[in-house]
Amino acid sequence: MSCRGYGGSYRGGRGGRGGRGGGSHWQRPAYEESFVPPADSSSVSPYAELSNYFKSVEGMNYGELKSLTNASFALSETVQCTFLAIQSDPFAPGSQLRVSCPCPFQLEKVLQSSDLESCAPCRRVAAEDYILRCFHEGHRHGVARYRSGALQVMRPSQHVLERSTVALVRGDRGSKGVEVHLFARLKLPGHGRRIDGRGAISIIYEELLPIMERCVVGLDEERLYQHVTCVHDQEHLRGELRAAGCVAFVANGSVLPRESGESDRPLAKGAVPFTSPASLERTFQLPYSGTTVTGMGLPHGLTLIAGGGFHGKSTLLRALEVGVYNHVPDDGRVYVVVDSTAVKIRAEDRRSINGVDISPFINNLPFQKTTTSFVTSDASGSTSQAANIMEALELGSRLLLLDEDTCATNLMYRDDLMQQLVPREQEPITPFVERVTDLIQNHGMSAVMVIGGSGQYFPHATVTLVMNSYNAHDCTARAQEIASTSMASVPLFEKGRSAFVSPMQRRFDGNGTFCTVQCRKGRDSIKVSGVGVDSIRFAEENIDLSLVEQIVEEGQVNAIAQCLAMLYDGEADGAEAMFAKGKSSQMVYSPVGGGEPRSVPFYSDFSALIEGCDATLREARLEARTPSCYLPRGFTSAARRFEIGAALNRLRTLRTFTASMK
Secondary structure: OOOOOOOOOOOOOOOOOOOOOOOOOOOOOOOOOOOOOOOOOOOOOOHHHHHHHHHOOOOOEHHHHHOOOOOOOOOHHHHHHHEEEOOOOOOOOEEEEEEEEOOOOOHHHOOOOOOOOOOOOOHHHHHHHHHHHHHHHHHHOOOOOOOOOEEEOOOOOEEOOEEOOOOEEEOOOOHEEEEEEEEEEEOOOOEOOOEHHHHHHHHHHHHHHHHHHHHHHHOOHHHHHHHHHHHHHHHHHHOOOOOOOEEEEEOOOOOOOOEEEEEEEEEEOOOOOOOOOHHHHEEEEEEOEEEEEEEEEEEOOOEEEEEOOOOOHHHHHHHHHHHEEEOOOOOOOEEEOOOOOOOEEEEOOOOEEEEEEOOOOEEOOOOHHOOOEEEOOOOOOOHHEEEEEHHHHOOOEEEEEEEHHHHHHHHOOOHHHHHHOOOOHHEOOOOOOHHHHHHHHOOOOOEEEEEOOOOOOOOOOOOOEEEEEEEEOOOOOHHHHHHOOOOOOOOOOOOOOOOOOOOEEEEEEEEEHHHHHHHHHOOOOOOOEEEEEEEEEEEOOEEEEEOOOOOHHHHHHHHHHHHHHHHHHHHHHHHHHHHHHHHOOOOOOOOOOOOOEEEOOOOOOOHHHHHHHHHHHHOOOOOEEEEOOOOOOOEEEOOOHHHHHHHHHOOOOOOOOHHHHH
């Protein structure tokens, strides 16, 4: 396998042809030279210092390795390593390592800039992403002749995200004084509690160093350029949607189905490439590759995706869900992009809710329970979905994505027969079908919905698609004809009068949120950590994120955990600082298809707090390093403010208040 690029790299392990490495021609590379320094400590080689050190401490107490902390060593002419932290014993989590080398590409060509500060951020992120993929593929596919399992590095997903694993930084070496820093964990071996020096030499010189030399220093600059250019074109295309009056775009030829329920790679065989209905076809320029892309543009408003079961409705929606992220070039969804503020909405039984105004959807509850500042520790399907909608609006979403299969039926619609049995005055729920036009006309929102059980949304739809054998058909005219001849009543909508109050008034109560945690723990700091992609451990509470469907990497959960830890460790002052930073960086959006700027209609003080957390973490290059959330360097990915807010909203000790309550 060549490491001069990661092409074909997502086929591998057990999933690809040709055995363990993937690719039908994989074979273990032969090495002419040895990376192990000479045994003689008097050797003139400048790269023997670390090797000689490990030989000198062979068999000694493991604690002797602490002397390596913050020490740097040259492993070869191009590769250096620095030990940032040393594990306490062989059974503890691995030591933290920074490996560096000169920048292996020309900045002007790849980043289109002679310095890091002035280049487009997405190009820098894409370059760092490519370097990580090259290293990861070399590690996974056995480029090194020695495989210990002791070297740990973040595994990238199909999405191109900002991560803390690889950083292009100013240095003394490389093109224009730029270096590549890669952060990893290294489990230094031992015999019981004694140092295994020769084992450490093998890991570093026969595993780590060959991967760096072959896959990073020797990467294919042309393939790197193509990767970066592809990502920049995706970013440009997403930015063009609003000016074109669209909220989503799906390129012709896209491969939307995935390999399996456990794999996010494209389906290799039997997939039907996407083709746009002629009536919705749009063409966009891709300026960085100098080409164009044609596909389906979904306009501002309500788009329905109908069709029979197993015909591709949910597959299309799932592709749109992750269209907020850029993808690697061979993903199949490269030019499937949506408005960057799109949020997937679903019912979420048993989640907690605190202080959310769900009154546009639910009102007049028994026992006069308020819904303008709704609180519950055990939400139903309808109340949880209503809260999810309002929380997304509060954080600035302009596009809601809904799938009938995962929504609360009674919040989606009510037919005439049910209204005859249960009169409107006895029903506290106002279904989404009666509110969607309000959101579109009065607040500039859009929605894309998978629907198959009711035609009540037909009169409100801007576009109605029907999926048939994985092919999309524009059936808008037919749906409107059916709606016009139907005897079913259509809810009246009066433009200018909205059921939604904006801006929202919710504020974060830091003392109330964290006081119970502090009382239980009895100390200043707690432990906040991500657990896979599904949850965050916050002291003794487990924050369930399994139904926050736009989290795509474990590193994003680590980033969210850092944000929560920043709020806890800063207490009230920290929350106020985040709030002030969020207020100062409030984004101004343009309505889809308009062009005149408008403020986020539902933006609250709670939203500003989340915005401040996000900004602070990004300024720290995803390494906030708070006392309560101590993560190893290199295992964090950028998360959107919507997912950060979702985690805080699901914290069961969360307390909020409104301006009128203060």
